[in-house]
Amino acid sequence: DVKVTQSSRYLVKRTGEKVFLECVQDMDHENMFWYRQDPGLGLRLIYFSYDVKMKEKGDIPEGYSVSREKKERFSLILESASTNQTSMYLCASSFFLRGRAQYFGPGTRLTVT
Amino acid sequence: SQQGEEDPQALSIQEGENATMNCSYKTSINNLQWYRQNSGRGLVHLILIRSNEREKHSGRLRVTLDTSKKSSSLLITASQAADTASYFCATDVGGDKIIFGKGTRLHILP
Numbered sequence: 001d002v003k004v005t006q007s008s009r010y011l012v013k014r015t016g017e018k019v020f021l022e023c024v025q026d027m028d029h030e031n032m033f034w035y036r037q038d039p040g041l042g043l044r045l046i047y048f049s050y051d052v053k054m055k056e057k058g059d060i061p062e063g064y065s066v067s068r069e070k071k072e073r074f075s076l077i078l079e080s081a082s083t084n085q086t087s088m089y090l091c092a093s094s095f096f097l098r099g100r101a102q103y104f105g106p107g108t109r110l111t112v113t
Numbered sequence: 114s115q116q117g118e119e120d121p122q123a124l125s126i127q128e129g130e131n132a133t134m135n136c137s138y139k140t141s142i143n144n145l146q147w148y149r150q151n152s153g154r155g156l157v158h159l160i161l162i163r164s165n166e167r168e169k170h171s172g173r174l175r176v177t178l179d180t181s182k183k184s185s186s187l188l189i190t191a192s193q194a195a196d197t198a199s200y201f202c203a204t205d206v207g208g209d210k211i212i213f214g215k216g217t218r219l220h221i222l223p
Contacts, residue, residue, distance in 0.1 A: 004155070033210075042215035043156075043201070056209060090155055101146065102203075102211070104155030 003027070004105035006091050012111045019078040021108050023091030032074035033092040033102065034058075034066065043090065049074055081112045116140060117204045117214035125220040132189040134217040136202030137182075143205045145178060147187050150199045150216070159187075159200075189219075197221045 007022035025032065033048040035058075045058030047066040055066050063085060067075045074093075078085055088109050092102040120135045136145065144163045148156040162169045162178045162185065169176050175188040189196055199216040206212065 035213075040215065043213040045210055048210065050209070058210065088153075092156075101158035101161060102156075103158065104148075106155045107153070109153070 004091060004093055004103050006089075006105040006108050008108050009106060010109050010111075012113065013078075013081050014113055015082060017078075017081050017112075019081050019110065019112075021076040021078075021089055021091075021110070023074045023076070023093075023105055024072050025074075025093040025103070026072065027093065027095075027103070028071065029093035029095050029103075030071075031094045031096070032068065033094075034064075034074065034076045035090045035092065036060070036087040037090055037107075038087050046076065081110075083112050086110060086112045116206065116212045117145075117202050119200065119202055119214045119217040121217060122215075123218040123220070125222055126192055127222050128192055128194060130192055132192050132196065132219055132221075134187050134200055134219070136185045136187070136204075136214060138185075138202075138204050139183065140206050141180070143207060145185050145205070146203045146211065147174075147176060147185075148201045148203060148213075150201065152198070156201065192219075192221050194221050194223065 004025045034046045035043045037043050044060050049055045049068040065077045090107045091105040094102045117138050146161045147159045150156045160171050160176050173190045178185045199218050201216045203211045203213045
């Protein structure tokens with residue numbers, strides 16, 4: 001079974017802090033994704049990566065950056081957390097960019113106070 | 114409407130009944146996927162149907178696709194308490210990503 005793990009289930013940070021969200025997958029997938037999920041807005045793609053050290057902006061990249069130094073690990077970075085970044089963050093991976101299922105981690109609920 | 118919009122937004126049915134939810138989309142697709150999300154958890158892939166397919170089954174799930182109407186439906190037969198979740202459709206329109214709808218919240222009543 002594909003397993004996607006995220007470093008924290010719940011996280012509370014203060015405004016202005018630098019926040020790291022880690023995601024690890026164990027299926028040798030090429031592609032990894034970061035989404036945020038908010039009530040009434042569904043899932044929105046922040047960034048994705050199709051290879052080590054490669055990254056592409058999604059629909060809402062502002063205020064975020066990512067790092068993919070190893071194939072199995074994809075990190076989401078909030079350079080200076082703000083209250084409007086309070087959300088559920090979901091990581092996913094897939095073998096192909098398209099035409100195949102995405103496998104999701106359990107999510108990190110981030111609260112910025 | 115946005116690409117990939119589920120209907121209804123929320124649905125409550127008695128255990129044992131069938132549940133049907135729909136997804137409409139605006140542009141041509143390569144494939145369409147359905148996912149389930151239990152409360153506070155990540156999404157789980159249920160089924161993928163390609164644009165040249167009309168119907169697919171997986172256990173108690175039946176998915177149909179009507180490309181002429183730009184719509185898909187997910188039928189869950191003989192519902193169980195464990196089916197209580199949100200269900201999302203996701204459309205692949207080409208490019209590098211799939212687009213998720215906002216979901217249907219399904220509640221199975223005992």
